[in-house]
Amino acid sequence: MKDIQELFRNAFERHSDELFRHASLRLPDRDRALELTQECFLRAWQYAERGEEIREIRPFLFRTLRHLIIDEYRKAKSFSLDEMLEDDDGGQIESHLPRDYTNTLEAAFDRFDGARAVEAMRELPDLYREVLAMRYIDSLTISEIAALVEESENVVSVRLHRGLKKLRALLESE
Amino acid sequence: MTSFFKQLKREMQEVRLSERERALMRRVLESAMRARPPQKSPIRVTPSPIIFFIPRIASALAFVLILAIVGGGTAYAAEGAVPGDFLYPIKVSVNEKVVAALAQSAESKATVHARFAERRMQEAEALSARGTMTAEAKVALEERFNDHAQVVEEAVAAVEEENPIAAADISARFESAVGAHSAVIARLSEKGEDTESRRESENLSRTLRERGRRLARAETPVAPKVERSRALETAQFSAEDATMTRSAALPADDTDAEVVARIELTASTTLKEAEAHLSALRERLGATTSARTKAQISNIRGLIKKLHEDKGGSSKKGRIERALNDAVTVKTFLEAQEKFREHILLPAPDIESNGNDDESGDSDTQGDEQKEGKKGWKEKEEGNSGED
Incomplete structure (x- = not known):
């Protein structure tokens, strides 16, 4: 038991900020983000205490947080699930694009002010915001993101791509 | 990574927990x-x-x-x-x-005390499951439950003035919960070996069921300080005509439509929660039980969808309330099944939306389940007409 407790303490110190950061980007309410971050750790603890194995704590925490956020969207009165999801056909068209098209697209962002982009991020549909946050703020790899959101790497790439396009459109309209 | 994204990331680093948090x-x-x-x-x-x-x-x-x-x-x-x-x-x-x-506002008081009342019922479930429901425990739980239910009724009456939609939602949820837990307690005590526990649990279940029905039939809840003549009128009305449903006396049609929409949302959310519990339980349940419960959930969904598509109809509120009732029942049974592993609680009985799939039956076990479901339906009907 002692070892698990130490592990948890370390996990908390190491990951609480980034989990909170992720939650507060995706939820409108700082208080709610706080509560969900806390709930995330508590659930992870309950899971471990039941004797279940957690192989890697960071993805586990992100996954747990993700489920909590999904539940949150379901419960919210002013948002609808439609806002969270968007028409996602898995990217039939984009799957044929060359790999480095996204790199080119990324480079096009350099003329925007990254500091002001935080506001724009909050305006994106949550579906895109999720993957953009995971990629550019949480610094997860495409395969890590794919495992978390339970989609193929291809779908993730496409979603990132579309998210970037939407983000650029938002920044351009300012 | 380009400088834009570096900037973005740097900006986001500002977002973090305060030392106090x-x-x-x-x-x-x-x-x-x-x-x-x-x-x-x-x-x-x-x-x-x-x-x-x-x-x-x-x-x-x-x-x-x-x-x-x-x-x-x-x-x-x-x-x-x-x-x-x-x-x-x-x-x-x-x-x-x-x-x-x-909890300061009337709305939070109502919500909080409804939750407390539910906790009393969940504790009763645990005692019934273990077979340790003593007469003292039953009385204590019942008294506390009544206290909380009283607060709920009074608070809802206050909420009704400003926000009839929230009031209707809280009421509908509470009624459904009471009925659902009553059924779970009855199920849990069925095969109990301890006579006292079984008797006390059955009594408590009956009391709760009564309370649930009274809540459903009442016009505006009995509130000591109600002054509006409309409320008085409708309160008298309901005393004389016990079959009067709540729908009939609500004011404008738009409020009704909004109430239906809100209760529909609650019902859908409840069904999703039920599905989450069902997935968690899937490995433990037999295939028949799993399928049966899944069918119950689909049927309720189907009813809600149909209601959505029907144009007009004054009975919408009654129908959506019944759908919510069924959804809450299924969810409550699933929650109880997760907690009380040694008992067989599913499929949930008394689901009105069972519809046509009662007719088909491939195996004996399914036949038994259907009989149980039909019997439960009959009991409910007889109970309803008996109470005036």
Whole structure:
């Protein structure tokens, strides 16, 4: 038991900020983000205490947080699930694009002010915001993101791509 | 990574926990790690801390209060207590008192006390499941339940003035919950070996069922200070004509439509929660039971969809309330099945939306289940016409 407790303490110190950061980007309410971050750790603890194995704590925490956020969207009165999801056909068209098209697209962002982009991020549909946050703020790899959101790497790439396009459109309209 | 994204990331680094927030969270985690669930019996009531339920109230403040008053792990561990446990008084007299004190508006009072009433029913379930429902425990639970139900009724009456839609939603949820838990308690006590426990549980189940029906039939809830003549009128009306449903006396049609929409949302959310429980249980349940429960859920969904598509119709409110009732029943049974592994609770009985799939039956077990379902339906009907 002692070892698990130490592990948890370390996990908390190491990951609480980034989990909170992720939650507060995706939820409108700082208080709610706080509560969900806390709930995330508590659930992870309950899971471990039941004797279940957690192989890697960071993805586990992100996954747990993700489920909590999904539940949150379901419960919210002013948002609808439609806002969270968007028409996602898995990217039939984009799957044929060359790999480095996204790199080119990324480079096009350099003329925007990254500091002001935080506001724009909050305006994106949550579906895109999720993957953009995971990629550019949480610094997860495409395969890590794919495992978390339970989609193929291809779908993730496409979603990132579309998210970037939407983000650029938002920044351009300012 | 391009400089834009570097800037973005740097900007986001500003978002973090304050020292105070971090310290608080650390303490909550610590107290959870110190807590040990009550060792009494193999049945574990998983604590779902009441603290997470406070609707939008300053929860940081609440945490500090509770920790300050009781000190860490105790408050947390008490959440899983049932009557007879050493920590039970902490659960009801400390934890719940603090939460109740923080509920200021009529709406939060209604919600919070509805939750407390539900906790009493869940505790009753645990006692029935273990076969340890004594006469004293039953009386205590019943009294506390009645107190909370009274507050709910009065608070809902107050909410009704400003926000009839929220009032209708809280009422509908509460009624459904009462009926559902009553059915679970009845099921749990069915094969009990302890005579006293079985008797007390059955009595409690009956009382709750009665309460649920009374709630459903009442016009506006009995509130001591109701002054509006409309309320008086309709209260008299309902006393004379017990078959009057709530739908008929609500004012404008738009309010009705909004109420239906809100209850529909609640019902859909409940069904999703039920599905989540069903997935969690899938490995433990047999294929037939699993399929049957899944069918119940689909049927309810189907009914809701149909209601949505029907144009007009004054009976929409009644229908959506019944759909909510069924959804809450299924969910409550699933929750209970997760907690009380040794009992067979599913499929949930008395689901009105069973529709046509009662007709087909491939195996004997399915036949038995259908008979049970039909019998439950009959009981409900007879019960309804008997009470005037």
